[in-house]
Amino acid sequence: MGLLLACVSLLLGVAKVRVNQHDHDTLYDRYPAIYQQVSRLALETFGNAPKVMSFGSSTGLEALTLAQKYFEKSVIVGVDVDEVTLSQARSTCANVSSRVFMFNGEKTALGALGLYDVIFANSVSCRHPWDPRPENVYQFSLFAQTIATLSEVLRPNGILCIINPNYRIEDTAAWLTHHYVQENVVDCGNFVRLFDRNGTTLPRRDLCVYRKTSRSHSHGTRGRR
Numbered sequence: 001m002g003l004l005l006a007c008v009s010l011l012l013g014v015a016k017v018r019v020n021q022h023d024h025d026t027l028y029d030r031y032p033a034i035y036q037q038v039s040r041l042a043l044e045t046f047g048n049a050p051k052v053m054s055f056g057s058s059t060g061l062e063a064l065t066l067a068q069k070y071f072e073k074s075v076i077v078g079v080d081v082d083e084v085t086l087s088q089a090r091s092t093c094a095n096v097s098s099r100v101f102m103f104n105g106e107k108t109a110l111g112a113l114g115l116y117d118v119i120f121a122n123s124v125s126c127r128h129p130w131d132p133r134p135e136n137v138y139q140f141s142l143f144a145q146t147i148a149t150l151s152e153v154l155r156p157n158g159i160l161c162i163i164n165p166n167y168r169i170e171d172t173a174a175w176l177t178h179h180y181v182q183e184n185v186v187d188c189g190n191f192v193r194l195f196d197r198n199g200t201t202l203p204r205r206d207l208c209v210y211r212k213t214s215r216s217h218s219h220g221t222r223g224r225r
């Protein structure tokens with residue numbers, strides 16, 4: 001698998017990847033209500049084995065959760081940029097290693113293993129705790145670039161779950177170019193600070209599940225609360 005990824009990355013080229021969230025905090029079954037909802041939506045759309053990415057996989061507890069509880073027949077791919085946590089993730093997921101893989105997004109192109117039906121990008125597109133010093137601020141441009149890159153590897157009708165972002169996905173170009181709609185959600189539990197693209201603080205909100213669709217945005221959003 002390692003050699004295959006290296007070859008594909010050379011062919012596709014790896015765009016310059018920058019670190020989003022520096023913190024590696026994670027938990028087993030961290031967002032049960034959302035995992036359950038996304039699993040139901042994905043199984044309805046893609047059958048019993050949707051292909052899943054855990055972007056910002058940290059020590060692998062999210063990938064393990066998904067493999068054991070919500071996507072029991074799926075291939076799960078974890079992506080991180082930190083070698084130490086990646087190596088912990090491989091140990092964490094050793095018992096499910098026939099269908100859970102990890103790679104370093106700084107060394108391997110995000111699309112190296114093809115497209116995904118579901119992408120979880122939870123608690124990765126943010127800085128927490130918030131540090132307002134200019135060198136530590138999470139820039140909107142990095143958020144927008146990350147969403148664009150994820151959108152490229154998400155299949156049409158695919159689901160993007162993004163808990164705890166510092167910015168709104170609808171402020172990015174990907175929202176229009178890839179046509180997303182919001183899915184109704186139970187409770188995202190977002191707690192990090194939310195800003196508009198200019199850095200103005202916004203009220204927190206309970207949105208985190210989006211579907212990539214070919215429909216025009218002139219039809220409005222679905223399931224918005």
Ligand SMILES: C[S@@+](CC[C@H](N)C(=O)[O-])C[C@H]1O[C@@H](n2cnc3c(N)ncnc32)[C@H](O)[C@@H]1O
Pocket residue numbers: 017018019020021022023024025026027030055056057058059062079080081082085105121122123124
């Ligand atoms: C707070 S952890 C989130 C873990 C897990 N997603 C969860 O919700 O429990 C954030 C992880 O994202 C990783 N990360 C930061 N920038 C990244 C990037 N550009 N690509 C992939 N992973 C990244 C960090 O190394 C860190 O391990």
